[in-house]
Amino acid sequence: MNVAYWIVAGVLAVFNLYGGGVKVIRTREQLRPMMAWVDRTPMPAVRAIGSVEVLGGIGLILPPLTGIAPWLALAAAIGFVLLQLGATAVHLNLGDRRVALNLALVATAAVTGWLATSWL
Template identity: 75%
Template sequence: MNIAYWIVAGLLALFYVYAGTLKLIRSRDQLRPMMAWVDRVSMPALRALGTVELLGATGLILPPLTGIAPSLAPAAAGGFVLLQTGAIAIHLTGGDRRIALNVGLTATAAVTVWLATGL
């Protein structure tokens, strides 16, 4: 179970480090080809989302790795479930039906929550 956690959480963390970093350093015009929804949110909200994604990725890795507050790992994964649930809602209300990635990330985060409770 421990190895499965590190594989799933590691991949999830890598994705969110990448996505969060893009949201922090790129302009709206640079993000638009990848993320059609960026015009519906303010830049401060977009930057905050990137920060949340980076902090969540850190929460998946550092607590179990250091043994300090390991209960933060399932909380971080649960936060990603909530984040992706909101992302699905944003996509659907904007008329964007491309939610397969969001559904996959929601499922992966939910599995991570389950694996993290067994650490």
């Protein structure tokens, strides 16, 4: 279970660290080609979502690695499930039916959360 957690959580963390970092650093014009929803979302909200993704990615790795408050890994995984369910709803409301990646991330975050319960 421990190895499985690190593999799944590592993939999810890297994905969210990159995606969140991009949202925090890049401008609306730079984000537009890969994220059409940024046109309808205020940039402070985009930056906040990116910050949540970065903090969640750190939360998946750092607490179990250090042994300090390992329950935060479970909280981060649950947060990612909620975040991606919200992202799926946003995509569908905008008429974008390409939500396979969001649903895969929901499943990955759910598995990560289940594996994180081994710390508790």
